[in-house]
Amino acid sequence: MKLRNILPGTLLVFLFFSAALISYLWTPFDVALIDIKARFKSPDTINWLGTDHFGRDMLSMLMVGARTSIAVAIVAVGIGMLFGVPLGLTAAAKRGSWLDELIMRANDLVFAFPALLIAIMITAVYGPGAVNAIIAIGIFNIPVFARLSRGAALSIWKRDFIQAAKVSGKGAVRISSEHILPNITNLLIVQGTIQFSLGILAEAGLSFVGLGTQPPIPSWGRMLADSQTLIYTEPQLALYPGLAIVLTVLGLNLLGDGLRDWLDPRLRHDR
Secondary structure: OOOHHHHHHHHHHHHHHHHHHHHHHHHOOOOOOOOOHHHHOOOOOOOOEEEOOOOOOOHHHHHHHHHHHHHHHHHHHHHHHHHHHHHHHHHOOOOOOOOHHHHHHHHHHHOOOOOHHEEEEEEEHOOOHHHHHHHHHHHHHHHHHHHHHHHHHHHOOOOHHHHHHHHOOHHHHHHHHHHHHHHHHHHHHHHHHHHHHHHHHHHHHHHHOOOOOOOOOOOOHHHHHHHHHHHOOOOHHHHHHHHHHHHHHHHHHHHHHHHHHHHHHHHHHOO
16 A cells, blocks of 8 residues: 555644544633733743733644634535535436536536635625535535536446446436445545545635634634734744644645545555
């Protein structure tokens, strides 16, 4: 097995997932605790990464921010898979029909609106928040998985074992669930890791412009937004969340690349 990418990717993802899970049970300090007297403290044995402009512990903020970003990305990617994969399989099963055309043109329409624009439209009606960020990112993920599922399924529908399943009397729904879906699962897993990393970036971007997670809940994007006016005097306030985003996305991309090499039978000679 090719370990060059999958091992460092797994380690980075494990590090941030562990921080997110631990934050549900314990953080060094309460992230809602404001202590103006302790603002801009340098790293020491009590505050390992120092404090921010409100005197909040930076390590605690990063841990809870990891929880927020990861939770939003997981749910958003789940929404994309939940709706996108069935739509893609349906379009492939009905290829060339009006239903196939309707599904793909609807996907094109959604693709015309980036996640940020969708979030702006949603927040204009319902207001900013993590839930609306999840909806916006999730909607943008639906056509991604629909297109992938349809493209992969179309090539499998031409296989001999699919023709045998048709002769045996199986319908399109049963063939899609029993034969098509298991054969494209590896592609969905790899794409899921890629979309997960993009979901973290999208959540950070939405929070940065004030459309995502709202205070007092910490978010890496919100931490970057709060630190932009202090970038020259207190650069560490932007450095820590920026590094967290970069390393998490890097780890997920390395993991996705490694999973692709591992799951793709055409690359087995490289293992």
